[in-house]
Amino acid sequence: xxxxxxxxxxxxxxxxxxxxxxxxxxxxxxxxxxxxxxxxxxxxxxxxxxxxxxxxxxxxxxxxxxxxxxxxxxxxxxxxxxxxxxxxxxxxxxxxxxxxxxxxxxxxxxxxxxxxxxxxxxxxxxxxxxxxxxxxxxxxxxxxxxxxxxxxxxxxxxxxxxxxxxxxxxxxxxxxxxxxxxxxxxxxxxxxxxxxxxxxxxxxxxxxxxxxxxxxxxxxxxxxxxxxxxxxxxxxxxxxxxxxxxxxxxxxxxxxxxxxxxxxxxxxxxxxxxxxxxxxxxxxxxxxxxxxxxxxxxxxxxxxxxxxxxxxxxxxxxxxxxxxxx
Amino acid sequence: xxxxxxxxxxxxxxxxxxxxxxxxxxxxxxxxxxxxxxxxxxxxxxxxxxxxxxxxxxxxxxxxxxxxxxxxxxxxxxxxxxxxxxxxxxxxxxxxxxxxxxxxxxxxxxxxxxxxxxxxxxxxxxxxxxxxxxxxxxxxxxxxxxxxxxxxxxxxxxxxxxxxxxxxxxxxxxxxxxxxxxxxxxxxxxxxxxxxxxxxxxxxxxxxxxxxxxxxxxxxxxxxxxxxxxxxxxxxxxxxxxxxxxxxxxxxxxxxxxxxxxxxxxxxxxxxxxxxxxxxxxxxxxxxxxxxxxxxxxxxxxxxxxxxxxxxxxxxxxxxxxxxxxxxxxxxxxxxxxxxxxxxxxxxxxxxxxxxxxxxxxxxxxxxxxxxxxxxxxxxxxxxxxxxxxxxxxxxxxxxxxxxxxxxxxxxxxxxxxxxxxxxxxxxxxxxxxxxxxxxxxxxxxxxxxxxxxxxxxxxxxxxxxxxxxxxxxxxxxxxxxxxxxxxxxxxxxxxxxxxxxxxxxxxxxxxxxxxxxxxxxx
Numbered sequence: 001x002x003x004x005x006x007x008x009x010x011x012x013x014x015x016x017x018x019x020x021x022x023x024x025x026x027x028x029x030x031x032x033x034x035x036x037x038x039x040x041x042x043x044x045x046x047x048x049x050x051x052x053x054x055x056x057x058x059x060x061x062x063x064x065x066x067x068x069x070x071x072x073x074x075x076x077x078x079x080x081x082x083x084x085x086x087x088x089x090x091x092x093x094x095x096x097x098x099x100x101x102x103x104x105x106x107x108x109x110x111x112x113x114x115x116x117x118x119x120x121x122x123x124x125x126x127x128x129x130x131x132x133x134x135x136x137x138x139x140x141x142x143x144x145x146x147x148x149x150x151x152x153x154x155x156x157x158x159x160x161x162x163x164x165x166x167x168x169x170x171x172x173x174x175x176x177x178x179x180x181x182x183x184x185x186x187x188x189x190x191x192x193x194x195x196x197x198x199x200x201x202x203x204x205x206x207x208x209x210x211x212x213x214x215x216x217x218x219x220x221x222x223x224x225x226x227x228x229x230x231x232x233x234x235x236x237x238x239x240x241x242x243x244x245x246x247x248x249x250x251x252x253x254x255x256x257x258x259x260x261x262x263x264x265x266x267x268x269x270x271x272x273x274x275x276x277x278x279x280x281x282x283x284x285x286x287x288x289x290x291x292x293x294x295x296x297x298x299x300x301x302x303x304x305x306x307x308x309x310x311x312x313x314x315x316x317x318x319x320x321x322x323x324x325x326x
Numbered sequence: 327x328x329x330x331x332x333x334x335x336x337x338x339x340x341x342x343x344x345x346x347x348x349x350x351x352x353x354x355x356x357x358x359x360x361x362x363x364x365x366x367x368x369x370x371x372x373x374x375x376x377x378x379x380x381x382x383x384x385x386x387x388x389x390x391x392x393x394x395x396x397x398x399x400x401x402x403x404x405x406x407x408x409x410x411x412x413x414x415x416x417x418x419x420x421x422x423x424x425x426x427x428x429x430x431x432x433x434x435x436x437x438x439x440x441x442x443x444x445x446x447x448x449x450x451x452x453x454x455x456x457x458x459x460x461x462x463x464x465x466x467x468x469x470x471x472x473x474x475x476x477x478x479x480x481x482x483x484x485x486x487x488x489x490x491x492x493x494x495x496x497x498x499x500x501x502x503x504x505x506x507x508x509x510x511x512x513x514x515x516x517x518x519x520x521x522x523x524x525x526x527x528x529x530x531x532x533x534x535x536x537x538x539x540x541x542x543x544x545x546x547x548x549x550x551x552x553x554x555x556x557x558x559x560x561x562x563x564x565x566x567x568x569x570x571x572x573x574x575x576x577x578x579x580x581x582x583x584x585x586x587x588x589x590x591x592x593x594x595x596x597x598x599x600x601x602x603x604x605x606x607x608x609x610x611x612x613x614x615x616x617x618x619x620x621x622x623x624x625x626x627x628x629x630x631x632x633x634x635x636x637x638x639x640x641x642x643x644x645x646x647x648x649x650x651x652x653x654x655x656x657x658x659x660x661x662x663x664x665x666x667x668x669x670x671x672x673x674x675x676x677x678x679x680x681x682x683x684x685x686x687x688x689x690x691x692x693x694x695x696x697x698x699x700x701x702x703x704x705x706x707x708x709x710x711x712x713x714x715x716x717x718x719x720x721x722x723x724x725x726x727x728x729x730x731x732x733x734x735x736x737x738x739x740x741x742x743x744x745x746x747x748x749x750x751x752x753x754x755x756x757x758x759x760x761x762x763x764x765x766x767x768x769x770x771x772x773x774x775x776x777x778x779x780x781x782x783x784x785x786x787x788x789x790x791x792x793x794x795x796x797x798x799x800x801x802x803x804x805x806x807x808x809x810x811x812x813x814x815x816x817x818x819x820x821x822x823x824x825x826x827x828x829x830x831x832x833x834x835x836x837x838x839x840x841x842x843x844x845x846x847x848x849x
Contacts, residue, residue, distance in 0.1 A: 029729075032728060032729070032731070032732040033728065034732075035727075035728070035731040035732055035735065037367070037442070038368070038442055043767065043768065043771055044735070044771065046444065047735075049439070053440075078503070081360060082358075082360060082361065082507075082523060083361055083363075083366065083496040083503050083504065083507055084503045084507070084523065085503060088503075089523070092523070093524075148557050148558075148561075151557070151558060151561045152561065155561055155562075155565045155567075156561050156564045156565045159565055159566075162565075162567060163558055163561045163562045163565055163567060164551070164553050164558050164561075164562050164567070165525070165526075165551060166525065266554050266555055267555050267557075267558060268558065269551070269552070269553045269554060269555070269558055271522075271524050271525045275524065275554065276524065278554065279357065279358075279524070279554070282697070282726075282728075283728070284728040
């Protein structure tokens, strides 16, 4: 078990380094932040000086080595756009992204799961057809458009919900939360729906097909023959067995939600890490972009690691195979 | 107990009338204020935010005339020495009195190596305290635009800056954020209440402001929020969550005109095309061994082939002011005569090209930014199409500003679209940077096409030091008109910038795209 984890950790470091390297190679093409920083009135001399000050005049490999060296000490440098520590900027934005992502994932599960079960059990009902048709919309409409539509209807036309921002937040140590105020909840609704829609559809369709698959299995037929109640068969036996792949997928998708929150955060001006990244790209703010990409890579790596370890714990066959090999 | 009740009642009586007059004002634009340090980032929105908290010695009124701010009077002691009398009984937000020493400190801070405001203190040799409320600024040579430069140099408190280790603007080689980037201590009409980067920045009225009695606006609390998506900004304005949008999207303007209010005005920025007329051979053209743009007939032909009214109608949706000169009407030196364009005439254009030997065989690349000016890429597309009609094959090369500006700044271009704003509101800024031959300092620093005429250079050098207003204006206009006759650049239009707001909001539109908060009224 320890060797297994160590090996995975080593692989994780490899992944992180390659992400850092690839992003650094890309940064050679995003342009020159110095011009934007100094504005159009600066002289060539000013630009050369600032470039030296920032270390941008050095060759890319040296910049990369220095970046990795500093990153290992938790120092990602200063944002070129705002002159603040990148680590502080990311730490300030992290809670917003996490709350939005977890809310979206939760919403997708809470709504997607029952709907998936319902459509599997009542395959031919009108409602099922309607839900499935609508779920196609969820898959095919881009997040951007869904967000704008929701704003148009609920903020502009009906005036029920706010269109942008995170509302009032409460500071709990370094974690800022919007979940303790009514205003914060109001601001969370539209972005969470927007971000969850794609996942919701995915879970709905996954649960439905898994459930249909399970319902065809022999043990369900035997259970029916034994005269168990429908409820016991569907929820006690069928759903339980459906859930294993669903939980795995949902866990892995959480990383995707965090990464894809970029679009939703931009539409709703949600002050999370994705919005920070988008602004950094326009400004060619290299330290912020590098740190963000590394952080997202880290989140993916950690989630994968946890899922792998969970397999190890949950699935007895894996354990047996390994002990057998020793 | 009774005493507490009484106190509460009195407090309520005192504060109620105030709160009924409270006028909160929420506004938004695309990006956030970059920093609250008044000398760290030379960017329009950042300077606007600085001006709520900090004040310069002199400032503009609504007609762009110079009026007193922290200096009440000024005179020229000699051609290179200006003497300023400072306003008395002014206090910083933390209560310390404003003194001559603070002016000396602030001007020097703006001259520091890490300052991005060096352009505004350009030419200043020394600044010194000459009395409890007088300072002298000495310039390297006579400088007729010094006062205009100083409108952007904000005054900080020396003791506060020293105490908080903020005597220099942000230094990126240090690993720490400067204290003054998130904290302020100015003399201005608003005090900073809170700052959450990229979320909101809140200011409240400074009741002790020296100008409070003559204040034109009535806003008591200002909240600025960046909203990146233009659709979301429009939605927030229509739903009443914000009162003002600095940069509404062009496609939303019709709707905003009906359901809210749109105020338009010229920006001080002129959009033009520059042509490399200096290189012996164009970098990006199949014409080899000679430079077609060195021939004034070719430049005139390209100018005459552009239908600027069609650009205004089709590309700019009416939001542009076509111009024949390189400066906007608000800029000192502008005249009715200069703004007249050489007429659009494709036939004449074809004839000129034929005479110059480029009938249907001129091709080159037009470099163009795609996220800097209003509709920049669309303008270039339209112009390429117009040139095609007279037989010129231009290839469009559009790119984001982070790659575009380094490219043209290294003179790696044959033809390019550029926009030039004039923060000093004086034509010298344009003449010196864009039109004068390359020389020391700012001379020709943005003259990427290499336009050069010794006579014009002489006029520009005269404009730099001439202190007689009439003679100076004459020199400016002569330089601009020679440049226009030689088609040194192809001016297109001055940008017109729309501001959108709720119907109950009144603002004063400024050509530098800055929202002056003490002029805003909310009904």
